[in-house]
Amino acid sequence: MRFVYVMDPMDRVLPDKDTTFAFQRAAQARGHESLHCEVRDLFVKNGDVFARVRQLTVSNTPPHAVFGASEEVRLADVEAVFIRKDPPFDQAYLYATLILERARGRTVIMNDPRGLRDANEKLYALHFAKHMPRTTVTSSEEQIFAFAREVGGRAVIKPLDGAGGSGVMMLTPDDKNARAIVQVVTADGSKLAMVQEFLPAVEKGDKRVLLLDGEVLGAINRIPRGDDFRSNIHVGGSVEAYQLTPAERAMVADITPRLKQDGLVFVGLDVIGGKLTEVNVTSPTGIQQLSQHENRDVAEDVIKWVERAANDYRPSLKSIPAT
Numbered sequence: 579m580r581f582v583y584v585m586d587p588m589d590r591v592l593p594d595k596d597t598t599f600a601f602q603r604a605a606q607a608r609g610h611e612s613l614h615c616e617v618r619d620l621f622v623k624n625g626d627v628f629a630r631v632r633q634l635t636v637s638n639t640p641p642h643a644v645f646g647a648s649e650e651v652r653l654a655d656v657e658a659v660f661i662r663k664d665p666p667f668d669q670a671y672l673y674a675t676l677i678l679e680r681a682r683g684r685t686v687i688m689n690d691p692r693g694l695r696d697a698n699e700k701l702y703a704l705h706f707a708k709h710m711p712r713t714t715v716t717s718s719e720e721q722i723f724a725f726a727r728e729v730g731g732r733a734v735i736k737p738l739d740g741a742g743g744s745g746v747m748m749l750t751p752d753d754k755n756a757r758a759i760v761q762v763v764t765a766d767g768s769k770l771a772m773v774q775e776f777l778p779a780v781e782k783g784d785k786r787v788l789l790l791d792g793e794v795l796g797a798i799n800r801i802p803r804g805d806d807f808r809s810n811i812h813v814g815g816s817v818e819a820y821q822l823t824p825a826e827r828a829m830v831a832d833i834t835p836r837l838k839q840d841g842l843v844f845v846g847l848d849v850i851g852g853k854l855t856e857v858n859v860t861s862p863t864g865i866q867q868l869s870q871h872e873n874r875d876v877a878e879d880v881i882k883w884v885e886r887a888a889n890d891y892r893p894s895l896k897s898i899p900a901t
C-alpha cells in the first residue's frame with residue numbers, strides 16, 4: 579500500500595522518540611511505501627487534492643531518512659493519508675485541513691481533517707467537562723484571579739494553541755510574577771487562555787492514554803522532573819509503564835463515541851489524578867515509549883488498523899491478507 583504522511587521536514591524527526599517515525603518504520607516493515615510531504619506540498623487541481631511527495635525509506639541507524647523519487651499523487655489514489663504535522667495550528671494548517679477534505683470519504687485519513695479542525699486540543703476536552711478538573715476559559719485578568727481564588731489559590735494557566743508544555747504556567751498566591759504571567763499568556767487580555775485548578779496529583783505523573791479507533795492501545799505515565807510541574811517528555815518528564823484504573827477505563831468509554839463521530843482515530847488523552855486535562859489529536863505522540871514498556875511495537879497495531887480500513891475503501895485490495 580502507499581501511505582502519504584503530511585508532516586514536518588524529516589530532519590526534525592527524532593527516530594527513537596517520535597510516533598510518526600514509528601508508523602513509517604512499522605509500515606515499511608510490512609511492505610508499504612511511505613510518501614512524505616509538507617503542508618505546503620498539497621495542491622488542488624480540477625477540484626481534487628494532490629500532493630507533491632517524495633518516496634521515503636527510514637532506518638534506525640543513520641541516515642534515518644533517505645528520500646527517493648518525487649512524484650505527484652492524487653490523495654484519493656493512495657491507501658491512506660496520515661496528517662501528522664506538529665502544532666501550532668496556524669492558518670496554513672487550517673487551509674490544509676480544508677483542502678484535505680476533498681479526499682474525505684475516498685481514502686483513509688488519520689485523523690479526519692474536519693475533526694482536526696473542530697478539535698482544539700485544550701477546548702475539545704470541554705465536551706467531557708464532567709471528567710475535567712475545574713476549568714475556565716477567559717481573557718480577563720480579574721476573572722482569572724477570581725477563579726484561582728475559588729479553586730484554593732493555585733491554578734494552571736495554558737495558552738489554547740500550545741503543545742509540549744510550552745507556555746503552561748502555574749499561578750500561586752503571593753507570586754509577584756502572577757499578573758505578568760497572566761498578561762503574557764493572554765497577550766495583555768487580548769487572547770483567551772485556559773485556567774485550571776492545580777491538580778497536586780501531577781507530582782505522581784500525567785498519564786498519556788493512546789487510543790486507536792476508540793480502543794485503548796495502552797498508557798504511559800510521565801513524571802515531571804523535580805524542578806518543574808510539567809510532565810511533558812519534551813520538557814524532561816520521565817516515562818514509566820502505566821495500567822489504567824477501572825475508573826479511568828470508564829472515563830475513556832465515555833469519551834470515545836464522540837471521538838469516533840469526529841473521525842479522531844489516533845488520539846492521546848492526558849489524564850492527571852483521574853481527571854482529563856487535554857485531548858491530543860493533531861500529532862499525538864508516546865507510541866515509542868509505550869512500545870518500550872510493552873516490549874512490542876505498538877505502531878504495528880496502528881498500521882494493521884490502517885490496512886484494514888484501507889481494504890474497506892478498496893474492495894480490490896481485499897486479496898491482501900490483513901494479518
Ligand SMILES: Nc1ncnc2c1ncn2[C@@H]1O[C@H](COP(=O)(O)OP(=O)(O)O)[C@@H](O)[C@H]1O
Binds near residue numbers: 736776
Ligand atoms: N490542571 C493541572 N494541574 C497540574 N498540572 C497540570 C494541569 N494541567 C497541566 N498540567 C501540567 O502541565 C503539563 C502540560 O499541560 P497540558 O494541558 O497537557 O498542555 P500541553 O501538553 O499541550 O502543553 C502537563 O503534562 C502537566 O504536567
Ligand SMILES: [Mg+2]
Binds near residue numbers: 742743810848856
Ligand atoms: Mg499535554
